[in-house]
Amino acid sequence: xxxxxxxxxxxxxxxxxxxxxxxxxxxxxxxxxxxxxxxxxxxxxxxxxxxxxxxxxxxxxxxxxxxxxxxxxxxxxxxxxxxxxxxxxxxxxxxxxxxxxxxxxxxxxxxxxx
Amino acid sequence: xxxxxxxxxxxxxxxxxxxxxxxxxxxxxxxxxxxxxxxxxxxxxxxxxxxxxxxxxxxxxxxxxxxxxxxxxxxxxxxxxxxxxxxxxxxxxxxxxxxxxxxxxxxxxxxx
Numbered sequence: 304x305x306x307x308x309x310x311x312x313x314x315x316x317x318x319x320x321x322x323x324x325x326x327x328x329x330x331x332x333x334x335x336x337x338x339x340x341x342x343x344x345x346x347x348x349x350x351x352x353x354x355x356x357x358x359x360x361x362x363x364x365x366x367x368x369x370x371x372x373x374x375x376x377x378x379x380x381x382x383x384x385x386x387x388x389x390x391x392x393x394x395x396x397x398x399x400x401x402x403x404x405x406x407x408x409x410x411x412x413x414x415x416x417x
Numbered sequence: 418x419x420x421x422x423x424x425x426x427x428x429x430x431x432x433x434x435x436x437x438x439x440x441x442x443x444x445x446x447x448x449x450x451x452x453x454x455x456x457x458x459x460x461x462x463x464x465x466x467x468x469x470x471x472x473x474x475x476x477x478x479x480x481x482x483x484x485x486x487x488x489x490x491x492x493x494x495x496x497x498x499x500x501x502x503x504x505x506x507x508x509x510x511x512x513x514x515x516x517x518x519x520x521x522x523x524x525x526x527x528x529x
Contacts, residue, residue: 336517345423345506345519346461359516361418394460405451406517408460 305329307409309395315415316385324380324412328397334358336406337370337380338394346394352378385416419444419511423520431528436494438523440507443488449510450483450490451517456503465492497527 308327316322328335334353338346349368350360354375363370367386372378382389392411398404423440430436440450448469453461467474467481467490474481480493490509494501507520 334515338519343504343522343524345521348516348518351516359514405463405466408462410460 307395307397307407309393309409309412311412312410313413313415315417317417318386319384322382322385322414324393324395324414326378326380326395326409328376328378328395329407332397332399332407333375334398334404335372335378336396336398337378338396339391340394340411341391349380382414385414387416390414390416418514419447419509419516419518421507421509421518421520423507423523425523426521427524427526429526429528430497432499433496436497436501436525436527438492438505438507438525439489440491440509440520441487441489442509442518444509444511445485445488446512447488447509448512449517450481451508451510452479452481452492453506453508453519454503455506455522461506494525497525499527499529501525502527 310325314322336351337349340346350363350370351358352372355372367383370380392413394411395409396406398406420443451466454464455461465476465479467483478495483490505523508517510517
């Protein structure tokens with residue numbers, strides 16, 4: 304079974320540049336999560352979807368971050384104008400969506416903002 | 418929202434000894450408590466989990482305990498090996514939100 308696929312694996316930007324991260328969840332998983340993991344810290348939820356609908360984006364900095372999952376499968380997370388504080392690994396995870404189900408994580412995109 | 422506290426942040430043990438990591442949560446409605454292991458450059462991987470209808474669960478050398486009254490849960494690794502060295506995260510899922518909240522992590526170093 305294929306796992307959660309993310310691309311790119313690495314991104315290096317100057318402040319003010321834009322970047323997009325792409326995630327392909329496990330087939331059949333209707334719930335998709337984006338987490339931000341700063342170095343040596345725990346993952347922090349940014350946004351999650353059930354099918355194409357946003358369930359919770361309360362921790363997503365809406366002025367610069369956006370996330371979509373238009374067909375309820377793949378998802379894109381975009382940072383419009385990156386800041387040094389955005390330096391982190393961005394992890395995508397998926398699950399079957401019923402309460403208390405295991406999350407499967409992708410390998411993440413490691414972002415460095417110079 | 419849910420808050421999860423995790424201690425210690427760094428844990429150094431001798432090979433063959435036990436290691437314990439403790440977490441606490443705030444939302445009494447939380448009902449699912451997974452533990453993830455993350456090695457450098459890798460994604461977090463689930464190693465064991467416990468649901469609120471249990472107090473103890475063991476998978477080989479891993480033991481998790483859950484005290485719902487105190488809102489605490491813990492991971493115990495018996496007979497640690499160098500391969501157990503990694504970052505470990507506890508997490509809790511709110512029953513009402515379905516949202517998984519992670520602790521800040523524990524770096525475990527097992528010395529030969």
